Amino acid sequence: MATINDNYLKLKAGYLFPEIARRVNAFAAEHPDAKIIRLGIGDVTEPLPAACRTAMIQAVEEMGDRDKFRGYGPEQGYEWLREAIAKHDFQARGCDVDASEIFISDGSKCDCGNILDIFGSNNTIAVTDPVYPVYVDTNVMAGHTGEANDRGEYGGLVYLPISADNHFTAEIPPQKVDLIYLCFPNNPTGAVATKEHLQAWVNYARANGSIIFFDAAYEAFITDPAIPHSIYEIDGARECAIEFRSFSKNAGFTGTRCALTVVPKTLKGKAADGSDVELWKLWNRRQSTKFNGVSYIVQRGAEAVYSPAGQAQTKELVAFYMENARIIREQLTAAGIQVYGGVNAPYVWVKTPNGLSSWDFFDKLLHACNVVGTPGSGFGAAGEGYFRISAFNSRENVNEAMQRIAEKFKA
Numbered sequence: 001m002a003t004i005n006d007n008y009l010k011l012k013a014g015y016l017f018p019e020i021a022r023r024v025n026a027f028a029a030e031h032p033d034a035k036i037i038r039l040g041i042g043d044v045t046e047p048l049p050a051a052c053r054t055a056m057i058q059a060v061e062e063m064g065d066r067d068k069f070r071g072y073g074p075e076q077g078y079e080w081l082r083e084a085i086a087k088h089d090f091q092a093r094g095c096d097v098d099a100s101e102i103f104i105s106d107g108s109k110c111d112c113g114n115i116l117d118i119f120g121s122n123n124t125i126a127v128t129d130p131v132y133p134v135y136v137d138t139n140v141m142a143g144h145t146g147e148a149n150d151r152g153e154y155g156g157l158v159y160l161p162i163s164a165d166n167h168f169t170a171e172i173p174p175q176k177v178d179l180i181y182l183c184f185p186n187n188p189t190g191a192v193a194t195k196e197h198l199q200a201w202v203n204y205a206r207a208n209g210s211i212i213f214f215d216a217a218y219e220a221f222i223t224d225p226a227i228p229h230s231i232y233e234i235d236g237a238r239e240c241a242i243e244f245r246s247f248s249k250n251a252g253f254t255g256t257r258c259a260l261t262v263v264p265k266t267l268k269g270k271a272a273d274g275s276d277v278e279l280w281k282l283w284n285r286r287q288s289t290k291f292n293g294v295s296y297i298v299q300r301g302a303e304a305v306y307s308p309a310g311q312a313q314t315k316e317l318v319a320f321y322m323e324n325a326r327i328i329r330e331q332l333t334a335a336g337i338q339v340y341g342g343v344n345a346p347y348v349w350v351k352t353p354n355g356l357s358s359w360d361f362f363d364k365l366l367h368a369c370n371v372v373g374t375p376g377s378g379f380g381a382a383g384e385g386y387f388r389i390s391a392f393n394s395r396e397n398v399n400e401a402m403q404r405i406a407e408k409f410k411a
Contacts, residue, residue: 005143007143010145010154017041024038035370037404038372039392040388041374043392045393045394046317049305050313051305051307055301056298056301059296059300075291076102078104082102082260084303090232095233098265101262102261104258105291106257107248112181118283118286119211121142126159128182129159129381130379130380131181132188136154139154158177159380162382167191180213182212184219185344187347188349192345195227195228195234209270212231214230214231215243216230217244217248221321230243231243242264249392251314252317258302263283265280323395324346325342325343325391326342327399328398329341332389335406335410336409338351338353347391348390349376350386351385351386352387364408368408
């Protein structure tokens with residue numbers, strides 16, 4: 001009989017979001033008339049920008065013309081899209097990023113897991129706690145961890161607790177680690193990192209030969225002009241950081257699928273024989289072997305994000321969700337619930353009231369308010385006693401959800 005990858009057996013019972021879906025589906029089956037409002041999974045609700053739709057329709061028409069038809073595209077992505085990204089997202093902010101260092105993909109979630117393909121199994125890995133579950137689970141699947149303890153912490157990982165005490169920004173570890181996951185604006189807490197904070201991490205990584213995996217999927221939601229949007233705004237980051245970005249949230253591509261990863265050609269890792277190896281070459285080889293690229297139609301849609309109309313329309317989308325975040329933040333505060341985030345990020349991080357556990361608060365909101373959020377404990381042991389509420393929904397649903405919660409919790 002064929003054997004399996006036993007590392008999957010170390011994973012906890014279910015990935016966080018499927019477990020949420022299971023509980024919600026069970027409740028819905030028992031209460032078919034309940035109007036459930038979902039503010040849990042960070043999926044967008046508003047239509048794709050008109051500029052993107054127009055570009056994609058045109059691309060579909062081209063696919064019906066033999067002279068304009070395109071089959072397999074370049075695995076790294078079409079140059080015209082990579083050039084637009086380099087110019088608008090990086091060079092415009094003073095970042096030394098060339099189009100040749102950008103890889104187009106079908107999702108930053110995918111890339112955050114796939115990047116492990118080019119790294120060895122003996123690296124020491126640091127993650128924040130709470131943390132986006134994909135960072136941890138993909139390392140478990142790859143065999144980089146031991147078993148989980150009673151708190152859900154996996155042996156072999158270095159956990160960096162983040163809380164209100166440190167403004168939900170991880171402190172530099174006293175020991176040496178090799179791979180570091182940082183996410184800013186942070187998912188799930190909504191926190192952001194100052195330039196000084198990121199500079200400290202870059203200095204640490206360069207001093208220790210570490211690589212930072214910088215997830216900037218929510219950078220478009222930064223409203224404070226002093227907050228960096230990219231790790232490459234930090235001196236020295238080209239020698240120690242890989243950045244992941246996505247079109248999912250700023251342009252509504254969650255169901256369309258398009259993202260990017262930046263691997264500077266100056267970035268190096270160590271081979272078993274001690275020699276330096278360019279990580280760009282390894283990632284390029286990995287993508288060329290395991291990935292056939294994002295469709296031409298989708299890439300044309302992504303390119304349209306950088307047109308004047310696309311820029312205006314994506315800003316409107318971001319502003320719409322940030323207004324939702326403001327409503328959530330202010331209404332929960334008025335109800336006497338302590339909240340964080342929601343200013344430079346589309347997530348509001350809630351301190352559960354009355355000493356409720358994360359899952360107990362989840363069940364209370366579901367049963368009493370018919371509102372779905374995400375239990376903080378699902379993001380790690382340090383997330384216990386917290387709860388994430390997403391601003392990704394219609395204005396009508398956000399207003400109604402906050403009204404229901406206020407009625408149940410306001411003193």
